[in-house]
Amino acid sequence: MTIKVVRGNPTPEELAAALAVVRARTVTASEEPPATEAPRDAWSDPSRIAAHRMPQPGPVSWSRTYWPS
Structure with a gap:
């Protein structure tokens, strides 16, 4: 794992604290099921x-589709 500081100039203590948080998060993430x-x-x-398959319409099925108006 590589950590690169893009901005600023952290002290060694700040960098160690940030690294400890990152490592702790990766360990807990890998332990969770x-x-x-x-x-x-x-x-x-x-x-x-x-x-279930639907029954296929028969030859006289058109007569059963009448909708009264």
């Missing part, structure tokens, strides 16, 4: 809608 996604509720699962 990765976040897991919450399990989906079956009600909101879109695959349940497409789980």
Whole structure:
């Protein structure tokens, strides 16, 4: 790991403090377990809608699509 000071002139104490914070953050970040996604509720699962094939329309299905006005 390389740290480069872009602006200013930090004292050795300030640089050591900043480096200690960066190292502590990297250690704690590597120790944390990765976040897991919450399990989906079956009600909101879109695959349940497409789980069964829809019946294909028959030759007289046009007669059942009448919408009275």
